[in-house]
Amino acid sequence: MSLTAVRAGAYLHHVAFESADPRALAEFYADAMDMTVEQVGPEEWRCSGPARRFVAKKGEGRKLGYAGLACRDAEGLAELRARAEAEGLVILASPSPYFEDDAFAVQSPDGHVICFGLAKPETAQAGLKGPxxxxxxxxxxxxxxxxxxxxxxxxxxxxxxxxxxxxxxxxxxxxxxxxxxxxxxxxxxxxxxxxxxxxxxxxxxxxxxxxxxxxxxxxxxxxxxxxxxxxxxxxxxxxxxxxxxxxxxxxxxxxxxxxxxxxxxxxxxxxxxxxxxx
Structure with missing residues (x-):
């Protein structure tokens, strides 16, 4: 069996969680997990630290909004998408703000949205180690x-x-x-x-x-x-x-x-x- 995701070098780049109080959740992550926080919409906040990112958005508590897995290069991402299509998976638009335009998403059997893409460039940040x-x-x-x-x-x-x-x-x-x-x-x-x-x-x-x-x-x-x-x-x-x-x-x-x-x-x-x- 071909290990397509491994060849793509995918790694967990970020997670997004829904919350009844996304501001409070984001402020907790910013303080506890040594990240900065930014409000990017009326109901969404983004936290970032050195090699870690967390999104809090309005919705149901304790629910994953989506997870973002970054691939090593464009060839790996394209191969992973082709594998998903060949397996008959429905290809969804990626909701991630951290990935380039060629990103895509799939939905797991439990309904979780998993995004794959190439990470946009970011400025290095100081803080405790913890990607x-x-x-x-x-x-x-x-x-x-x-x-x-x-x-x-x-x-x-x-x-x-x-x-x-x-x-x-x-x-x-x-x-x-x-x-x-x-x-x-x-x-x-x-x-x-x-x-x-x-x-x-x-x-x-x-x-x-x-x-x-x-x-x-x-x-x-x-x-x-x-x-x-x-x-x-x-x-x-x-x-x-x-x-x-x-x-x-x-x-x-x-x-x-x-x-x-x-x-x-x-x-x-x-x-x-x-x-x-x-």
Missing amino acids: TQHLTFATFDVEAFQDFFHGKLGFALSDRVVHKDGKLATCFVRSNHEHHTLACFKSNRQGVDHHSYEAGDWNVIRDWCDRFAARRIPLMWGPGRHGPGNNLFIFIEDPDGNWIEVSAELEVVHDRPVKDWPQEPRTLNLWGKAIMRS
Whole structure:
């Protein structure tokens, strides 16, 4: 099976979330996640920091507006679009303001809008290290997620978590050298489980924790280390209840078989407490 998304070098460039109070949500991200904030319309705010971007727009709380994955070059983007068309996917106009005009979007089986494009040039910004890194969904059907992103768009499978009955609990897929760009957990709801920013190393996670502590933002989970991906992590929660992960030392995958992990607490956190989704 052709790994079209991997050849395109796609990476998570930005996310947009709907909110009943997008101004308050954007102001939280600007303050907590060390970003500037700009109102760009009566009901939309954009936040930006070094290699991270977040959009808050009016709508239903805890709902993904869209996710933007940037491709390495025009050839990779064109190949990815051709793959989507060949698989019979409906090609949508991209709603992303961060991509050039040749961007496009598709809709996942759970209704999430995923945009692919070439990133517009941006001015470098100062601040804590933490590029936008990955997005993880909650779903009723992990197999449909795997079939869509791996089978139809050519993301590579990295790892899976499997229940004792053989059904998938979690699936991790990548579109570049990092362990996962997207993932999903089997859940009793559909939506976003969390989105993540990559700190790079343990000392930068410490700096993020100090920033959160200064703002009296408690850690809701962590520090810990995941099994799949082997990354260090902490989690906080935004005012709408969306989970934010700050991660470090995520596994770099060059070439190895897919690993199936058991559905148990130590898979989610090798160090102790786990938040089990199913």
